[in-house]
Amino acid sequence: xxxxxxxxxxxxxxxxxxxxxxxxxxxxxxxxxxxxxxxxxxxxxxxxxxxxxxxxxxxxxxxxxxxxxxxxxxxxxxxxxxxxxxxxxxxx
Numbered sequence: 001x002x003x004x005x006x007x008x009x010x011x012x013x014x015x016x017x018x019x020x021x022x023x024x025x026x027x028x029x030x031x032x033x034x035x036x037x038x039x040x041x042x043x044x045x046x047x048x049x050x051x052x053x054x055x056x057x058x059x060x061x062x063x064x065x066x067x068x069x070x071x072x073x074x075x076x077x078x079x080x081x082x083x084x085x086x087x088x089x090x091x092x
Contacts, residue, residue, distance in 0.1 A: 006028070006029065006030040006035065009027040009028065009029040009038070010027060010028040010029075011025060011026070011027050012026040012027060012028065012037075013025075013026050014026065014042075017041060020043075021043070021044050022041055022042065022043050022053075023041070023042050023050075024039060024040065024041055024042070025038075025039075025040055025042055025052075026038070026039050027040075028061070029058075034060070035061055036058045036059060036060050036061060037058070037059045037060075037061060037064060037067075038056060038057075038058045039056055039057050039058075039059075040052050040053065040055070040056030040057075041053045041055040041056055
């Protein structure tokens with residue numbers, strides 16, 4: 001159950017995924033009384049409107065600390081392997 005009702009998703013942020021213009025959106029959403037984090041790929045249609053794809057993941061908010069821990073481990077491993085620098089930019 002959620003502490004409040006969300007009529008619209010709360011966008012946390014987004015970033016471009018590729019040169020085709022696809023992008024990833026991070027949102028807090030509610031569906032059937034469950035509030036969750038949604039990380040989803042979007043594309044822009046010929047009409048200029050953005051549309052979600054099936055590519056994404058929805059995670060219960062209670063699992064966020066676990067996800068953050070795993071992402072931090074992935075960043076540390078990528079740095080250890082020289083895949084990204086200390087400034088978090090990908091190494092070409």
